[in-house]
Amino acid sequence: MLEIFLKTLPFFLLIGTGWLAGKTGFFPAQATAWLTKFVFYFALSAMLFRFAATLDIDELFDPGFVLAYLTGSLALWALAFAVAKWRRLPLDQAAMEAHVAMTGNTGFLGVPMLVVLLGPAAIGPVLMVLTIDLVVFSTLVTLLITVARQGRITLSTLIPLARGIVANPMIVSMVAGLIWAKLHIPMPAPLGEFLALLGAAATPGALFAIGASLAERSAERLGPAIWLSTAKLVLHPLLVAATALLIFGLEPYAAGVMIAAASLPVAGNVYILAQHFGVAAHRVSAAILISTAASIATVPAVIHWITKG
Template identity: 65%
Template sequence: MWAVFLKTLPFFGLIGLGWLAARTRFFPQEAANWLTRFVFYFALSAMLFRFAAGLDMGALFDLRFVLAYLSGSVLIWLIGMAAARSRGLALPEAAMEAQCCMIGNTGFLGVPMLVVVLGERAVGPVLMVLTIDLVVFSTLITLIIHASRNGGLRLASVAPVFGGIIANPMIVAMLAGLAWGGAGLPMPQPLDEFLALLGAAATPGALFAIGASLAGRKAQRLAASAWLGFAKLVLHPLAVGVAAFFIFGVQPFAAGVMVAAAALPVAGNVYILAEYFNVAQQRVSTAILISTAASIVTLPVVMLLIGQG
């Protein structure tokens, strides 16, 4: 346990450093926003492109893996939705809470941490989880909120949002990398070194940006947010673990990566959606804060259990 904790500690140390810098106002919020933008559009995209260019579709897409992750995630999504509706919440708020229960910070935290800790074999499974989260569940919540507010779905109002999902730099980078590798194009050394150099900024930049963004969050609506954090850190990895290991028979290493990805804290992009739709911002913000802090302990435990089989 101690060895696993020490492996993950530097990553959370960078998050803590970002939090401290922003909390003391040495690193203003505006700077955190621009750092996030740099990581999102440049550094992380370069890392994902380089990773994807070295894969083939067989390494990225495995039907049993997809079905296991989808079934476990949908189950937790439905539990989150049912729990919210039982408290009398409107459909958009319930959908946003359900999103918190199973969308992890795979892009900014999972890709850097899991690939470093678990090795480059983790690239394919991590990218598959990231793709499902971005495409399937971002689309799902968009459809639900638009339908509930407009009395049904209208293409004119939904199409721009779908366009934004498809144009997400992480999706574009992964698709471009897969196309490059699938076409058998060589990776010139200067380009490879450029991507490696730019991509190397993704890990420290993303983690520092996570910490800086947490500094501006206040703990409010604690009971509801604590439930969302528990669902994300405990129930989600448990559900996908059962589906992967016992129902669909996913290859053990890929299943372990899936469970580790499911154990990540609530993603910052859920808050972006909450802000965009003006739904449950306080609960989402606090859930991100609580789950990120708690994952310092829970994530090493999950990775230790995976390592022990």
């Protein structure tokens, strides 16, 4: 356990460094926004493209893997939604809480950290989890909030939603990399070195940006935020483990990567979504802050359990 903790510690120290820089005002909110944009559009996209371009696309898509992750995540989504409705929250807030409970920081934290900790073979499963979160669950919460606001779904609603998914740089870079892999195009050495150099900035940049953005978060609405953080850090990996290992019988390594991805704290982009729609922004902000702080202890515990079989 101590060995795993020490391996994950540098990642969380980078987050802590960003938080300290943001909290002291040395790294202002405007700088955080521009660093996040650089990581999102350039460094992380280069990393994802390079990773995807090296995959065997014929072996990447595993229906059992997709169904196992969807089943476990949807079970948690339904539970969080039911708890929110039991608390008599309106549809839009219930949908947002359900989204918070199962959307992990796979892009900015999971991709760089899990590939290092679990090995290069983790690339495919991590990218699959990231794609499901971005396409399936982001679409689901957007549609439910739209129904809550407008009472129905129209073509004018679906077009911007589809455009947002297609234009997401993480999806674009992964799809472009997979097409490159499918066509078996050789990677020119200068291009490979360029992508490796730019992609190397993704890990420190993303982790520093996560920490700096946490400096702006407030710990309001602690009760719901603690519940959502517990659901994300504890219930999500447990439910995914149950569906992956007990129901679908996935091979241990792929199941382990999926469980590790499910154990990640709440994603920062959920706050952007909550702020955009004006739904439970303070609750989401507090859940991101609490889950990220608590994940310093919970993520190493999950990875220790995975790596020790």
